[in-house]
Each structure stands twice: as structure tokens, then as C-alpha cells.
Amino acid sequence: MKITKVESFVLHVPITPPITDAINAATHWGLTGVKVYTDEGFVGCGYTGTCAHGDDLIAATIDRYYAPELIGKDPFMVKELWDAMRYGKMHWVGRAGIAHMALAAVDIALWDIMAKAANKPLWQYLGGHKSKGIRAYNTNGGWLNWPKERLLKDVAEIVEQGFAGVKIKVGKPDPREDYDRVKAVRETIGEQPILMIDVNQQWNINTAMTWGKRLEEFDLFWLEEPLNPDDIAGHKKLADALNVPIALGEHVYTKYAFRDYMQQGAVEYCQADVTRVAGITEWLQVAGLAAAYDIPLCPHVGDMGQIHQHLAAATPGAIMLEYIPWIRHIFEEPATVISGMYRLPERPGASTDIVPRYYDEYRVR
Numbered sequence: 001m002k003i004t005k006v007e008s009f010v011l012h013v014p015i016t017p018p019i020t021d022a023i024n025a026a027t028h029w030g031l032t033g034v035k036v037y038t039d040e041g042f043v044g045c046g047y048t049g050t051c052a053h054g055d056d057l058i059a060a061t062i063d064r065y066y067a068p069e070l071i072g073k074d075p076f077m078v079k080e081l082w083d084a085m086r087y088g089k090m091h092w093v094g095r096a097g098i099a100h101m102a103l104a105a106v107d108i109a110l111w112d113i114m115a116k117a118a119n120k121p122l123w124q125y126l127g128g129h130k131s132k133g134i135r136a137y138n139t140n141g142g143w144l145n146w147p148k149e150r151l152l153k154d155v156a157e158i159v160e161q162g163f164a165g166v167k168i169k170v171g172k173p174d175p176r177e178d179y180d181r182v183k184a185v186r187e188t189i190g191e192q193p194i195l196m197i198d199v200n201q202q203w204n205i206n207t208a209m210t211w212g213k214r215l216e217e218f219d220l221f222w223l224e225e226p227l228n229p230d231d232i233a234g235h236k237k238l239a240d241a242l243n244v245p246i247a248l249g250e251h252v253y254t255k256y257a258f259r260d261y262m263q264q265g266a267v268e269y270c271q272a273d274v275t276r277v278a279g280i281t282e283w284l285q286v287a288g289l290a291a292a293y294d295i296p297l298c299p300h301v302g303d304m305g306q307i308h309q310h311l312a313a314a315t316p317g318a319i320m321l322e323y324i325p326w327i328r329h330i331f332e333e334p335a336t337v338i339s340g341m342y343r344l345p346e347r348p349g350a351s352t353d354i355v356p357r358y359y360d361e362y363r364v365r
């Protein structure tokens with residue numbers, strides 16, 4: 001099989017109503033991606049996820065640096081192609097960030113082609129592990145800009161729908177307001193459902209230490225991204241001092257950075273995101289690393305769950321998957337949760353094919 005054409009795209013899908021966490025405000029979800037065509041008729045689609053900023057730079061990286069490496073090549077040589085792109089012309093200027101997000105889109109498209117050619121959904125092509133589906137928790141009721149009434153209404157509905165639990169955003173200017181919201185959410189959902197909080201890097205070590213300890217009383221399943229993602233030592237201090245496990249990974253770009261976190265005991269739930277770690281090729285290596293450290297995987301859904309449902313279903317250490325339904329309507333086979341479980345995809349590929357109508361409607365580049 002040979003690659004004949006590579007076509008990048010940028011879609012901006014509206015988020016209604018717009019959301020905020022402690023550091024981001026999003027009106028649209030950006031899908032910067034690529035369609036990879038082959039001489040045997042298989043077309044692979046891959047993408048990365050953004051808050052609709054920087055997409056043009058990611059697309060330019062695909063067009064100028066990665067597409068020329070692919071034409072005429074066999075997509076089944078994905079690991080060789082990944083090496084050629086990762087260690088090629090972009091290596092001098094980008095070993096994370098834009099370069100890795102662009103490479104993620106390309107890599108996912110290649111795995112999509114391979115699974116389609118094998119006539120298997122990706123989770124089976126990778127060697128399935130969870131034939132009964134994957135437990136889901138829901139983040140979409142806990143945004144920082146939700147007034148308290150809406151927050152409580154949404155988390156109650158989520159629990160009623162059967163989700164394993166809810167995640168809510170914290171990181172208000174006054175942590176006492178966070179405390180008040182977490183307390184109210186726990187009272188609303190009761191003792192049983194799991195509850196996570198996500199700081200989105202807003203705290204410093206002292207705030208995290210003080211408020212992490214105070215919030216322990218609400219039986220939190222994890223404390224997510226309390227600090228700057230480059231501060232491994234700070235996360236290690238928190239992991240040692242708090243009775244709430246530390247979760248992170250959505251801003252960690254390489255297996256080497258995950259290794260350092262794991263080696264130092266600074267992460268207790270691994271949230272590796274395929275759209276950041278340069279694709280499925282590297283994600284599988286991070287998953288292997290997590291397995292060796294007995295650290296459970298709960299991927300961050302920068303892909304909105306379309307690809308991660310396959311990866312989680314093929315990974316023994318993946319215990320749960322986040323659910324955010326912002327863009328599910330644009331896919332041919334949307335990620336679907338029923339009674340708190342992801343129903344596993346049946347169509348061949350990585351569930352990345354986009355309904356043509358929405359591809360045209362949301363395309364900005």
C-alpha cells in the first residue's frame with residue numbers, strides 16, 4: 001500500500017455555551033487534522049485537539065514538514081515514518097508542542113488506515129482488552145464559569161445518567177469559593193459516585209498543600225493538574241503529603257517526561273493524551289511505562305473520546321475514560337456512553353471519520 005495524497009484541515013466546532021476552566025476560555029473546539037489517501041482506496045483521518053488557537057501553525061507543520069515524508073510510503077511502516085518525522089527537519093525546533101500535536105494527527109491517520117485495511121475497529125486491531133466497554137466519568141457539568149445552581153443541577157443529572165462520577169473545575173481566585181462548590185457537589189451527588197477536581201495548573205505549591213489538605217474531607221478520587229506541568233518536584237511533594245492521589249498528563253508531551261514523573265513518584269493517575277504525545281505510536285509506549293509502574297491510565301480526552309475509547313479498550317491498565325460530548329455529532333460513529341459505559345465502536349478504523357456535511361460546515365482552513 002502506498003500513500004498518494006495528504007490533505008490537512010482545520011475545523012472549529014462551536015461549544016454551546018462557551019466554557020472556562022482556570023486557564024482556558026473556549027468558544028470552539030479546534031480539530032487540526034489530516035486525511036491521508038492511499039492507492040488501495042483507504043483514507044485515514046487523524047486530528048489533534050485545541051481551544052481553536054494555534055491550529056494554523058499545526059496545519060502548516062503537517063503540510064510543510066510531515067506530508068512530504070509520507071508520499072509514496074507504506075502506512076503499515078508507521079513506526080519508521082514516525083521516527084523519520086520526529087527526528088527529521090522539525091527536531092531542531094520542536095520536540096513537543098506544535099510539532100508533537102501535528103505528528104499526533106498524522107500518526108493517528110496512519111493507524112486508522114491500518115485498522116481499516118484489517119477490517120477491524122482500532123481497539124481490536126491493537127489487541128482488545130475490554131469487550132464489555134469502558135467506564136466513563138463526565139467532566140461536562142463542572143465548568144468553572146457555571147454558576148453554582150447550574151453546577152449542582154448538572155452533576156445531579158450526570159449521576160442520574162449512570163456515570164461513574166463527575167469532575168469539576170476549581171481554581172477560583174479565592175479558594176474558599178472552590179471549597180464551597182466542592183462541598184455542595186459532594187452533598188448533591190452523595191457518598192457513592194466518585195468526584196475529582198481539576199485545578200488546570202492554577203495553584204502554587206503552598207495553595208495546593210493548604211487546600212488539597214482541606215478538600216480531602218470530600219473523599220476526592222483525584223486532584224488533577226494542581227501545579228505547572230513542568231514542576232515534577234512540586235507534584236512529588238503533594239503526592240507524598242496529601243491523601244488525595246495526583247492525576248496529570250494532559251500537558252506532558254513525551255514518554256521521557258512521563259518516565260521522570262513516574263520514576264519520582266509524582267503522578268498517581270496517568271492522563272496521557274494521544275493528541276499531545278505525538279500519536280498512538282508514542283501513547284502505547286507511555287501505556288507500557290505506566291503498566292510497569294502500576295499506575296492506572298485515565299486518558300485526557302483532547303480527542304473528545306473518539307480515539308481514546310479504542311486505546312483504553314486495548315489497554316489493561318486503563319480503568320476509566322473521561323467523557324465530554326461537545327463534538328460527537330460531527331463523527332460518522334460518535335463515541336457513545338450508555339448507563340455510564342462507553343459502548344465500543346464496531347466500524348473498522350479509529351472512529352475519526354467526519355460526516356461530510358460537518359466537515360464542510362466547520363472547516364476554517
Ligand SMILES: [Mg+2]
Nearest residue numbers: 198224225250
Ligand atoms: Mg484537566
